[in-house]
Amino acid sequence: MNVSPAGISAGLWALVREHAITRRRRLGDAVFAEIDGFAWVQGWEISRLGTGHRYRDPRFDRVAACRTCGGSGKGECGGACRTCKGDGLLNFVEAPAARHRV
Ligand SMILES: [Zn+2]
Incomplete structure (x- = not known):
């Protein structure tokens, strides 16, 4: 299997990017957990918008x-x-x- 340095760099970059996205999503889930719980109990619709959440009755x-x-x-x-x-x-x-x- 031949892997070029550019290929390794691209793969590493994709891994770092995926890790950052996952961390950001987990942080958002933690920040909005209480509000999401309240919205869920009320029967509101919850939609994720990037780092924010939108609630609608x-x-x-x-x-x-x-x-x-x-x-x-x-x-x-x-x-x-x-x-x-x-x-x-x-x-x-x-x-x-x-x-x-x-
Ligand atoms: Zn009227």
């Missing part, structure tokens, strides 16, 4: 701004919007009446 997929009031929640005479009951959002899964019960 999938419940935002269920809602949209009310078109009647433009998301303000205010109706025509200063009262609550009749479509969204003053929330400014429309929930496609849960009826507004269920959310207003206390």
Whole structure:
């Protein structure tokens, strides 16, 4: 087997690079472990972005701004919007009446 010095150098460089990537990922996992745990319990989506993590609550997929009031929640005479009951959002899964019960 013939290996040139350039080949050894390239192989060594690839090994060092892989080691650095692995260490950086482990450091990120350690730094974000508690936050990731909280997000996981809440049911949030977690995505890795380089050295950072992005969290997103999938419940935002269920809602949209009310078109009647433009998301303000205010109706025509200063009262609550009749479509969204003053929330400014429309929930496609849960009826507004269920959310207003206390
Ligand atoms: Zn509205």
